[in-house]
Amino acid sequence: MSITAAMVKELREKSGAGMMDCKAALKETGGDMEAAIDWLRTKGLAKAAKKAGRVAADGLVAVAAGDKAAVVVEVNSETDFVARNEGFQKLVKEIAEVALSVNGDVEKLAAAAYPGTGRNVDEEIKEAVGTIGENMTLRRSAGLQVSEGVVATYMHNAAGEGLGKIGVLVALESAGDADKLNALGRQIAMHVAATNPMALNVEELDPEAIERERAVYVEQARESGKPEAIIEKMVEGRLRKFYEEVTLVKQAFVLNPDLTVEGAVEAAGKEIGSPIKLVGFVRFALGEGIEKEESDFAAEVAAAVGK
Template sequence: MSITAAMVKELRETSGAGMMDCKAALKENGGDMEAAIDWLRTKGLAKAAKKAGRVAADGLVSVASNGNVAAVIELNSETDFVARNELFQKLVRDVASVAVATEGGVEALAAAPYPGADKTVEAEIKDAVATIGENMTLRRSTRLSVSEGVVATYIHSAVVDGMGSIGVLVALESAGAADKLQALGRQIAMHVAATNPMALNVDELDPAAVERERAVYVEQAKESGKPENIIEKMVEGRLRKFYEEVTLVKQSFVINPDLTVEQAIEEAAKEIGSPIKLTSFVRYALGEGIEKEETDFAAEVAAAAGN
């Protein structure tokens, strides 16, 4: 019997097990859904599945690099206590190293072989859930590369080397000396961690976000009672200011506020003696966008005590 994506999806939703495990379970049991669930239980995956409903908003962001390629991942856990666990940290470090060698997003990474084990990254995470006792989620992964140059990395609030609460990648294309490019890239990555730009440049801004800003500025300008042609100039001036605040290349460089990031790169290119192009950046902040469940700790303690 042919195993369809819809069948895998249904089993994932029913069991809470990983995609690759569900696919294997269905293949082993000829597409029989109930038999596949029992198969997952016998393999010890049901224990992990029971934890899958719990919110995982803590954990670690990690970066790894190899020359002109680097990756950043976010592996979530339920509590920050687990982020201090050496087993969890090893898992995060290993997954980040796999991400450097794996093209594609989080699904490709989940399906990639885990180092030193005859299993996938997803399967190793499932095993860690059972061992450590908390739900874990490989939430996202991004890999950047350049044909010539460096992809610099930076971790803010590092728990251990290469892991913390904010991870940044900055890709610089250049034929200049790698050590000098790394130094510049790290400074720009620190800037990105601090300022959280919306986009690399104006062309990469979300048009919907720009239109929302424009609409607000138009309404504000109309209240001045000025003529339409003056209003338009006022709006364009405010938009220019907005671009300077939210696009990386136009922002005032935190390392040297007298220069924009764009100007700082131009200055560095003169020193290095080779053109430098900032091609892309990525910034991950741990747990951003996850709604963490609010709990009544006193009530939990009372319940645990049988009150």
Template sequence: MSITAAMVKELREISGAGMMDCKNALTESNGDMEAAVDWLRAKGISKADKKAGRTAAEGLVGVAGEGKKAVVVEVNSETDFVARNDAFQALVRSVTSVAMSTDGSTEAVAAANFPGSDKNVTDAIKDAVGTIGENLAFRRSAALSVDNGVVATYIHNGVSDGLGKLGVLVAIETTGDAAAAAVIGRQIAMHVAAVNPLALTASDVDPAAAEREKAIFIEQARESGKPEEIIAKMVEGRMRKFYEEVVLLSQAFVINPDLSVEAALKEAEKEIGAPAKVVGFVRFALGDGIEKEETDFAAEVAAAVKS
């Protein structure tokens, strides 16, 4: 069967693949458009498998909210260049939209249907590897919601609306004015982005982390040669300072360091018109915890020239 330019154009529009790939697919499938799409899909999966070993530590964090509920997602790519690609940004927005329609957990979002597709989010992102050309991965997502109040959002280093390198959600429970609560909520979200607290309250701090700090303080205090009862008081004071530094509500508010975050929220209650309480926060920093590969740029260039 003769493969026409119109057929190649149609397949390119359907698949987003390159012209020669589309022509080869149509040739292999004797002009059958559906079979050609499957052929390209198989080729895309093959490319994805080859790229799967590469570290995807760049990408974007996306946030979305609708008053009482908000979500944050992280989708990774290999390079920051791809993160600025319109197709990749659209992909992340779609994942964020999916997260809003689920409970927001990573497992639920990964398994949910991708918009306009019969695939789930994980498989849709794998398919996108073939057209975008890099290893891509849906890494994680989270959601916060309140019965009364607002979940504020903040994106730092934004590249587009709702997309950036760091995303924060802050849930404030109140029966007062939601718009006023959203203002202080966003300010607290900016604080979380800047300071990166370990926990909301002292009781939420990981006991293992607290014990590590305490052991260090004890060792440092003993080097002073003071009696054990004095050492105990020294450690108690330093642990109190530790909690002030790592617990969100106890931290000095970045917008007004004369107040703690908790005190700043108390001040805001005048505008809100009712008691208000931070009941949760989430902070996603792009690539946080991913061990990036160290590359020799000169060697890469030399290898590219040789090939």
């Protein structure tokens, strides 16, 4: 029976085994898909399929920068031990480099060619699962570009060049000196890593988040028993304070709290002799939003010894 590429792809998706192993399994079993999966299991090759259900909340964030563009990606593993593995670090770093070619679009990234292997990024990750022995996932990716200026990067808790736990991109549009813009962008990126703003400015804040805050402030103000006109002023004042806390441009700049981030950008523009516009930022913190499995280690040990 002729073994087609579609059959190999289907078996790869079902088993998580390598492409050549899947081809061999199908040849050995005459193209029978279920028998091929069993064949792979007997050879110990269907590793990824067994691990795919396990929570991957550790891993690495990576950043990569090009000409007037930069990207950040998150690739998860199950343990920090694997995150320190040289092979895994090389994989994540190269995935970030590939992400530059698709401006961080995660779907395009998964389908993009991984250098030197004949596989795409998604297939390469599955290949690594079988080699390294833990579940791994390409969780997310994002990119920023400017027509003129820089996209600066910063990595917090670095595990290697461009690799770590919190990755930040900051895009600045300006005709000014690129080195000075990069220095400013990196400072703002460090600020973003520390403060984790919700949005660039008030216009980009989630309207639902604003309404939730407003509702809380209204209830708090009404408890004072003051007239509605006064309550409205109290609420607006508290909302302004909220905006100062959660929008990047209104936050007090960590490196100079006498200025807002917006003010620091304006001052830097005057210093380099060219206006600077802060147009965007991205912040990825490793594992944020992933619910990690909590395990009772003592119970696991007791179960393992049959108690």
